[in-house]
Amino acid sequence: MSDDTDFVALYNELGLDAECSMLHFKHAYRRRVMQLHPDHQRQPADVARLQRLNRMYAAALDFHRTHGRLPGASRPTPAAADEDAGATPFVDTLAPAPTPAFVTPGRAWTRESESANDIEIDAGPAPVTGFPRRRRYLLMLALLALALYWWGAQKTSTPSLDPAGPGDAVSPGLGAPDLSLRLAVGMDHPQARRILGDPESEHAARWDYGPSWVEFRCGKVTGWYSSPLRPLKVDEESAHAATAEVPHC
Known part of the structure; x- marks a missing residue:
């Protein structure tokens, strides 16, 4: 089984099984795309994993169009559009559903645009518009820690005339006893x-x-x-x- 048709890995990636509905299948896929896309800010992007997910998802859709069911399902899987009329809409209870990353900015999302973007998803790296504020703070803290460490080392190696001070740290050649x-x-x-x-x-x-x-x-x-x-x-x-x-x- 190639990576593109490893449907067991696809279901594990989405947290579903082969008997799920197409509506749940597509919602789980979009939610996973959000987590792996480079624009996602809550965790590092995984472009290679996202591209593999896209290929497996496209292969599953081709299988459904040919056989009328998802790979591994024991019964026909109705299309997502057929379930919308009588089924309760799927609500993500784990996290608020943000705007899909593959919808063009400034364009209203519709079911037609969803169908057109099921397979073609730009997984390339997003342009960097600025250094994240959190990383800036971490860098400043690291520089401050290095400066404090250097200052402490210089202070320890400085000769002291105080008998109670660090007398053993007097540098050689300054007239200190051996x-x-x-x-x-x-x-x-x-x-x-x-x-x-x-x-x-x-x-x-x-x-x-x-x-x-x-x-x-x-x-x-x-x-x-x-x-x-x-x-x-x-x-x-x-x-x-x-x-x-x-x-x-």
Whole structure:
């Protein structure tokens, strides 16, 4: 079955079955065209899907003209014009029925114009007359967010003389002290305390931090053990140079 005669997909697209009336069939088709047409503002247009819907709809109308029923129907399907006299007009309860997109602007809709436009529907993209207001607002918000992000990054990287301010963010080369964030071999007691904090148990040659510990000799760090249960902020690479860097008392 080709795409043009895939009537199961057509009925699924329109939300109908093969036993529906022609009046409901045409109303459902026009409502679906509204949703897929490029002029529709409530959701993005799908031109390829609309063109395929047009071909399947035209094939269904040809089948009805030849066999007197819709494809897959078990009984004859009366034409939409025959039902208008005695049947209750179909009312769309889901959404207000706007003017069909395929009716020429400024021209009153009639049933003759409906028949003439059943198959030939211009599905090409509509000319863009202006940038939608909603997209303009979204673009302005995105630019504002980028400006705020850039301003915050510049503020964070600006040196501060306030002791309570972001002192660690001082740019190198401005005379700021070199504040190490990890313990290294050869550091003294004040540096170790600033990085690791106060130990749980403190001795001249060893500080204990729970299962972890740091060893000292002559007031300088000589080594450590960083337990996975309480890891220490240490420089693992400096441990390999412990013999060369640790001074002798």
